[in-house]
Amino acid sequence: MAQRSQPVTSVGKMRCISCRDEYLASDAGTCKECYEEASETEEELKREIEDLKSKISFLTWLSPVDDHHRPSSVLSFTDVVLVATDDQSPPVPAHKAILVSRSPVFKAMLESEMEESRSGTIKISDVSYNVLRSFVHYLYTAEATLDENMALDLLVLAERYQVKHLKAYCEQFMTSKVNGENALISFAFANQHNAKHLMEASLSMVMDNMDKLTKQDEYKELVEKDPRLVVGIYEAYLSKQVNTAAVATEYL
Amino acid sequence: MAQRSQPVTSVGKMRCISCRDEYLASDAGTCKECYEEASETEEELKREIEDLKSKISFLTWLSPVDDHHRPSSVLSFTDVVLVATDDQSPPVPAHKAILVSRSPVFKAMLESEMEESRSGTIKISDVSYNVLRSFVHYLYTAEATLDENMALDLLVLAERYQVKHLKAYCEQFMTSKVNGENALISFAFANQHNAKHLMEASLSMVMDNMDKLTKQDEYKELVEKDPRLVVGIYEAYLSKQVNTAAVATEYL
Known part of the structure; x- marks a missing residue:
């Protein structure tokens, strides 16, 4: 009891402002000022994250292909379709303007007088319908549900169409595995x-x-x-x- | 000299891990463990911010109206124009799909059989050419260069076309002023x-x-x-x- 009533310094113990536990001087971290500064920084960073997330949600398109690979109702003003040539699957609708904005390969293809530009159909070989849908979904939303196979297939497609952001995303996933x-x-x-x-x-x-x-x-x-x-x-x-x-x- | 060689606890002074200054026990902030945890959290938050920024840069469209209000070369596949009816200014080109994705008012307008949908021209009254261009630019990029007048005009336009993100952006700016x-x-x-x-x-x-x-x-x-x-x-x-x-x- 006597010890408790003495000032903290004389017994070499202090109470941490963050976890509220007592600690010895040898386990000291920061002074009060730096603690307060760090807390403010954390708050600011969190606010910045909220702002960025809200910006992303504003900028994200509703994808013509939804997360669960069901046809979506958001097909307004699509002017091109992508077709996986390896299977007898339905075409995946999209907007030329989106494809052009996300991939320099699509840009070259659609802004020139190439076959794809005239027909409004882009044929993609060596890819399954599911992978193609995930690919298109990513171009609209910067999001994909990955497993090891999907990451591998999407990375190949991302490389082929020079979608750097998707390639890095898949590579990061594969590296973790x-x-x-x-x-x-x-x-x-x-x-x-x-x-x-x-x-x-x-x-x-x-x-x-x-x-x-x-x-x-x-x-x-x-x-x-x-x-x-x-x-x-x-x-x-x-x-x-x-x-x-x-x-x-x-x-x- | 004798004091210096004693352990820090006995003189009641510690050195802050963050700012490296000495402080008294009464100015103690956190223990070492909490300091390290906070540093890790800060690092994680910063990484998250980097990821979000890269996502934004992927999702952001090149605007058909650039920051300096000069005509931009990125006009691929535009299928609609906006016209400020108050002055004799040139039309501002855009993509229906973008307008529809950003504003429920444009969505109702363009997905129905209204005049605007048929003609591909949206007339906007009570707005200057400059404000209209900034408005369109924001729809593509979630960015605007504001001063007090621009914030006021864009807020009015954002309210009219129910672009919540832009309204909040202008309101925040005006509140700060x-x-x-x-x-x-x-x-x-x-x-x-x-x-x-x-x-x-x-x-x-x-x-x-x-x-x-x-x-x-x-x-x-x-x-x-x-x-x-x-x-x-x-x-x-x-x-x-x-x-x-x-x-x-x-x-x-």
Whole structure:
């Protein structure tokens, strides 16, 4: 009781303004002024986020393809359709102005006298109806529901039509899913589609599992298909070992 | 020197992790753990802001009217023009799909068999060419360069075409500009256009300057034009005085 009534300083304990717990001087964080400043900054950042979200909601189009891939009623003034040529699926309606604004490839296609511009039909090969709908939905809303396959397919499409924002979005998702099992496939995929972050993350994961590398079926396939890429893995591994050894020597 | 070599606790001083200054226990803010958590939160919020900004930049259309009100080259596939009927100005081109997506009034107009839908021309009265261009620019980009007059004109237009986001944007700007000089006009304007925040801010400013109220020309005009609104000011003032008196009595 006597201790409690003494000023906090004399027992070296203070009460944290944020969590309300007592702490020792050795666990001190900030002074009051900096705490208040930080709280204000946080409030300001949160307000900015609210403003940006409201701006996004204003700018987002109602997509002619909705989240659940059902036909949407928002088809006002569409003037072009996209068709997946691989299956007998219905055309996906869209606005030329949106396609042109989102993709330099569509821009070149639709603003010239190309076949697509005249017919109002854009044929897209090597893509399923579902992926095409997700692609169009993203062009209107900057949103997509991803799983590993969808991310892979959309990244390929985003690269083909130079929709950078979507490519980065898929790449970020795929990078978060890299593991010991899929690292080699991811690395080969990233290399093929020039996805730098995914390439780094998967190469790093491959190198963390070098003992299992040659036992994988995918490894044998890759040696067959793209031996140079496999050489790249070994070179990176060797360079990492040399660096590690150099650092270790420094500390000897 | 002896003091310096002692642990910080014994002299009751600590060093702030954030500003690096020494402080006394009585000026303590947070513990270390909470400081680190707050820093992480700040980093996360900043990352979120970056993501949102990149999304906005993807979703923003190149406007057919650029910031400096020069004709823009981005006029692909426009299918409607807006015309300010008050002056002999050129039509402002736009996309029906954009107008419909941003304004329920344009939606009703263009999706029905109204004159505007058939002719592809929307006539807008009581608006200058410059204001109309800024209005259209905002529909594409959620951005406008405001001064007091532009904010006022755009708010009126935003209300007429039910573009809530723009109305809120103008109202926020006008609220930040309320002062003793313009409070009465702002209050009358806000009342006429149902701008609640601006109404509150300007009423509060009017009440802070009650001694000058009846001396203003605008006051006489308002009594002439809308005496009920002036009664509203007096009622609010009286109610505030009564409340202030009640609080004062409580502390007696």
